[in-house]
Amino acid sequence: MKNDLDRRLAGELEQFRNDGVYKRLNYLDSPQGPRVRMEGRGDVIILSSNNYLGLSDDPAVVAAGKAALDRFGAGTASVRFICGTFTVHRALEQACARLVGTEASLSFVSCWNANEATPGTLLGENDIVISDQLNHASIIDGIRLAKAITRCQTAVYRHADLADLEEKLIASKDRRTRMVITDGIFSMEGAIAKLPDLVALCRKHHAVLVVDDSHATGVLGATGRGTAEHFGMLGEVDIITSTLGKALGGAAGGFVAASAEVCDYLTQRARPQLFSNALPPTVAASALASIEVLEASPDRVARLRENARYFRDQLISIGFKPLAGETPIIPVILGETAAAIRMSEMLLDEGVFVTGFGFPVVPQGQARVRCQISSAHTRQDLDQALAAFRKVGTRLSLI
């Protein structure tokens, strides 16, 4: 029996379809990799995954998950502080801290949860959190929640605008704690945060800097240790949040890496820790193995960088104008949402999977297709994808 809510939603869904913004899920029947088996499509080149280092089907990563299933069973059946903490959680947290260059870390079931926990647990009503305008949705929602829970003040600075940030820091000088939050790599732009300036500004104004390195962990820096390594500033960011669901094996999970005090306080008080189960041990073990593979073979990071540079240069040489940048996220702006979705569908018809993003994920009128490159792509994968871009771009008169 359909109720009034079902009928209202059906009408709105119909409108999404009419507007060309309805998202269809594609089902994969193989591990995530540079090429996948997509139901109804056969073999497809993936240019839309966060599997930056090709670790999600790495034999060592898969074997670690299987071994943990045998050793620890399926799950924790409890929250951390009761009896849901396994030794593999401690090993993972030590590895995360070692990787990103902090004293300690604490894992969560997602980086969404880590971002929700950070301002909402560490701030109070005399504090303020100041956020970059283009920060990820999990940061935005984490701040909304923090405001509701703690009554802290909130402010937003124009994207990457240090002068605007400084104005907000000066205006809030009487607050007890001022927390500034930025993405390390902005996921829809592929742009890198201006970390040296942000660190300097936060030091000058005695503010705490939080960097969400979800797209930078495993990606930036000579050995994949993130935005801080990219700028030669390891150990200089107060709090780093990141995901285990992208470069580090891609299963799920996230972490906060910071001082021992911050991590201990989150263990004591963060609501997603206190009222929700820990990461499944299989996932923790796979993520731990991913970090160990990365540490043993930083050449994957060099390969990723080389692949990204090649794809970007070739895309430009065939006439596209991707947003400028140096990361493996390469967006091509198309304008309207329907145009981005149409281009991604035409590319899929050519055997290349690239997602189109529109409003509200990106601002109105700035819909785009976003290419993401992996170290696992071969030159043949990239050339085949470029040939599809040339064909579709010509058909749509984009090049």
Ligand SMILES: Cc1ncc(COP(=O)(O)O)c(C=O)c1O
């Ligand atoms: C910048 C950023 N932060 C946080 C997240 C959420 O990560 P998770 O999938 O671990 O919840 C994402 C995922 O898209 C992201 O891009």
